[in-house]
Amino acid sequence: MAGPGLGKLQEWRRSTSAWQLRWKVVTRGCSLTSSTMVYYVRFLKSPRIQKHKADSISVSALICLTTDLGDSFLADDVDLAVTLVVDRTNTVLQQRTIRWQAGKRELGISLGPFRPPPSNQAVVLGIGAAGGSTSRSSRPHRQADNLLDRGGVPPVISGWSTPFGGSQPALAEKLVERRFSLQNQPDLRVWEETGNSIARHIWDAALASVICLQRATGGRAPAMPFLQGLLQTKNSNPLNVVELGAGCGIVGIALAELRPRCSVLLTDLPEVHEIVARNIASASPARKSVIDFRTLDWDAEYPEAVCSGEIDLILISDCTYNADSVPSLVRVLDVLVQGSPDAVVLVALKRRHESEAVFFDLMDAAAFGTLDRDTVPLPSSCAGEDPPVENIEVYAFGRRGRTHGGLRPQEKRSHSP
Ligand SMILES: C[S@@+](CC[C@H](N)C(=O)[O-])C[C@H]1O[C@@H](n2cnc3c(N)ncnc32)[C@H](O)[C@@H]1O
Missing domain, CATH: 2.60.40.1930 (Macroglobulin (MG2) domain)
Structure with missing residues (x-):
């Protein structure tokens, strides 16, 4: 994908509408658009x-x-x-x-x-x-x-x-x-644009990521023991974090506000620079945590070193919606993890289209397996029906053969639906 332009957004909307229509049928008339969003x-x-x-x-x-x-x-x-x-x-x-x-x-x-x-x-x-x-x-x-x-x-x-x-x-x-x-922290405050830009506003999966990070830093994430271990046991250690496709930066900024000694590098296309700079300037990072931004285009020639030192955690939220851009996203992940083989990759996604399954195939081919898996429910208010199932899926991936904590045998292959 050349970039998340308006044409792409419209194309995505068309495919999403078709997908929602199918969902309306399977949810027995309980309108998805009014109940699980x-x-x-x-x-x-x-x-x-x-x-x-x-x-x-x-x-x-x-x-x-x-x-x-x-x-x-x-x-x-x-x-x-x-x-x-x-x-x-x-x-x-x-x-x-x-x-x-x-x-x-x-x-x-x-x-x-x-x-x-x-x-x-x-x-x-x-x-x-x-x-x-x-x-x-x-x-x-x-x-x-x-x-x-x-x-x-x-x-x-x-x-x-x-x-x-x-x-x-x-x-x-x-x-x-x-x-x-945020628990025991000043409020997380993030600006977004009111217009139609894909990049310069907040997506549902980002909110789910913040929920998971909040649970994990607070020791209340039983479904995500690897993530919790990384964020908690190393609580006094510096943590090196890179976010890909950060948009307004809400996920990485939340982590820097929740976790002391966290160095967070937000990355995205140049078009987010202004909004992300505004959000970094008004953020309240925890003790000894820092937040920075740099441009990183998954389709461009890959820069030698994204950040200095080994990366502990890579954050990705709502970046798998476009099957065309998933190969370059996974390629960037692959390169990053070559230099940081123990890195955990936290991915949050809301499935909008069946083609998103390609992400899991490519992660598997790049020798990433699932360490943790959790779901964050979207609100449901469909009276008289069983709650329609629509969740944000959250995965912690790790490279197979990583030295710090292995992969559970049954979870060696990354998950498909
Ligand atoms: C749906 S938005 C998600 C933004 C943010 N992570 C969130 O959840 O609120 C997808 C993000 O991926 C970024 N993106 C898409 N293609 C990209 C590319 N080739 N290189 C870098 N970032 C890209 C977009 O600019 C956008 O910020």
């Missing part, structure tokens, strides 16, 4: 402040609740808490609950008129699920989503704007911030 609050029109006479202002925005792929909208009613806070102090200026109605493709947000904050301060608009997915609860919106609350990915991922008004421009930037609470 994560929905992200996205700004279709960035928040804007309007000044009125008599020293009052109002705030407006246009949002939607859509999937990571942006191909379907939440088909359930859900109450959303809309919160306007003063930038930096987080003082709540305005809060109200509005309803996203099934069948809608967009929702206008309007707050005010009200008195502006003192001292010309900028404001930030946050929108997230108010309470239960269909209740009329007006419970205030939490400041961050919790990825460990339900044992899986939450159904609605909140969004926060850039600061606007006051000393900032009246219109917020075309960005949205995701905020996740």
Whole structure:
């Protein structure tokens, strides 16, 4: 693949729609698009402040609740808490609950008129699920989503704007911030673009990776003993981590925030540089952890050394969707692991297409076997049905014959569905 351009995205959407249609049939009318997806609050029109006479202002925005792929909208009613806070102090200026109605493709947000904050301060608009997915609860919106609350990915991922008004421009930037609470750590905060770029936003598999890393660093990952051993027993040792196809960088940044003495190198195509630099700049790494970025194109001639020293862990999240690019991805992995034979490769994927199975065949041919395997459920709200099965699959791979911890005999071959 030359790069994840819009043409590729459209082609991918077409094949995904066909795949979803098949799923709708096998799930006996329980619509996949409304029951087993994560929905992200996205700004279709960035928040804007309007000044009125008599020293009052109002705030407006246009949002939607859509999937990571942006191909379907939440088909359930859900109450959303809309919160306007003063930038930096987080003082709540305005809060109200509005309803996203099934069948809608967009929702206008309007707050005010009200008195502006003192001292010309900028404001930030946050929108997230108010309470239960269909209740009329007006419970205030939490400041961050919790990825460990339900044992899986939450159904609605909140969004926060850039600061606007006051000393900032009246219109917020075309960005949205995701905020996740991490155990015993400051919140994980990651910016993504509001547009259609594949690379510059967050994908469901990334959320599953963060969940697994959080469990493993906290010693609560019984299904991933190798990963847990790597992250825990070496807790006082430096850990060298490389992420391939990092996108906004959420997975590698989360690990650097969760694990001390972790050196994380995020890699991707040049087009992510701006958003990833922003996220690195606002990250809060754990003690002695560092985060860096460099360009690494799997299709380009392979650079001699990606990073200095042996790599302990390679992170890959939602990078196997395109069968055309999988051979070069596995080739890069193969080269990296030649120099670091004990490296663990953590791969999270959401199967969108049968052709993704080629990844497992190529990993097997490159002598990678499965060390750990886990699944992270996507939210399910399909009343009256058994929960439709759609999970993010998470694998820890290792090269066969690695010296630190072997492969279980029955798991020598990497997994197909
Ligand atoms: C679906 S996104 C996943 C992003 C991120 N890992 C996540 O889960 O949120 C796939 C990523 O793979 C990257 N990618 C695709 N082809 C690539 C290539 N040839 N070399 C490097 N990165 C590539 C894209 O730029 C994009 O960031």
